[in-house]
Amino acid sequence: MEDHEAETGPRGSGDGDQRAEPVRSRWTPKPEQILILESIFNSGMVNPPKDETVRIRKLLEKFGSVGDANVFYWFQNRRSRSRRRQRQIQASLGAAGDVQPQPRAIHNGNSIAGAYYNPAALCSYPISNGPGSSSSIGLDSANAGGMFSFPGQQGGLQELQHGSGFGLQDSPNLHYQSGVITVFINGVATEVGRGPVDMKAMFGEDYLLIHSSGVAVEANEHGFLLQHGESYFLVPRHS
Amino acid sequence: MEDHEAETGPRGSGDGDQRAEPVRSRWTPKPEQILILESIFNSGMVNPPKDETVRIRKLLEKFGSVGDANVFYWFQNRRSRSRRRQRQIQASLGAAGDVQPQPRAIHNGNSIAGAYYNPAALCSYPISNGPGSSSSIGLDSANAGGMFSFPGQQGGLQELQHGSGFGLQDSPNLHYQSGVITVFINGVATEVGRGPVDMKAMFGEDYLLIHSSGVAVEANEHGFLLQHGESYFLVPRHS
């Protein structure tokens, strides 16, 4: 986390001699790049150290030009906003009464985030932004580097998240854990706080959480304790 | 690190005029204030001691309420980010290795890293943030103190940087020099590392650096040695 922001400042440079450059705008990550970044983030590396940042940048460059600063900013923003969302959820859980459809239904036109109304999908941050424009992301191109091999179609998204095979193969430890972990609830990657999750407050009394092994998740008085990377199933209690 | 922050911090106590605004939690320096701060910083005083900080604060107060802590933080951040930028430049110069052409000319449809194509614009940190919103900063107001007298218009910015007449008139020595100096290249205030500057790596073989006196800048094997506050001109060698 050292050198960032160099590169450009849309802000500064208040001189007139800038040739008629069509106002270089900000970096807009390609869908493939977002996938990579998300998968790295969800794998637990939410705050990559500098050398990792460089590696990630090189990886991303297979899909479009990008700078170290962009990667840094991405993780910083992702972390910050994830944390904020988490806090919001937590806060609104405590505040009974005036609530509303609390999780702000991201409702990206297409996309997986649609899975919101279903209680099972009630997650603080549904992974994936939905493979936006380029339908069925063309990962085939530029994939020569061999580091990536996505299942390919958008349906296969969750698959990706599970395995740790996302390219940063060798780094043994995922530096920096942060207070947020990612679990899979009914197949949907979901961020939750590191501590006990008050599932009752989230889903009500009518649901049970079952670990993928089949055993129901124990809950102490504070809530359930989930583990990063594990899969759970939220099922109606009275079914 | 010690006693800062409480002080006159706009946070806790009486910042005089907050009315009429959407209650901003943190200090947002006015353009005039930024100009002042930048000019002080660029004059070489990058780490003002406490008493100077107080004087600077009083100066800034002519343009809006501000606390000593704000000034302290500003210099701390300015120093930190300046150094960081410097390091990034240096790093990317040395990198050279495996990947693509160094000046990463991101040139996407959108995206960053502008200011790269023009050699003259290749500066680690072009001074001035561009008199953004408030066109032709209204310096006339509150200028009664008489310490400042800007040329006024935005074009006159570089003018300001040159002279040492920036208000802190008497302090004989500019405490703390830091590893960064400010020079003027083709009229643009530019930060460079204190040591020899590898201009060849920065601008290529095709450019010469001429001191404002007219003599070409000597370069040893390491690079050019520039001097703080001096003006230079970067000219094509073959023109």
Added chain:
DNA sequence: GAGATATGAATGAACG
């Protein structure tokens, strides 16, 4: 094509 939202970038404040 105006308004709402998402998000890249910048920066004041603070921590270790």
Added chain:
DNA sequence: CGTTCATTCATATCTC
């Protein structure tokens, strides 16, 4: 001092 957090600014994108 380097790093991180929180907030804000600016703009790309989406929606109606």
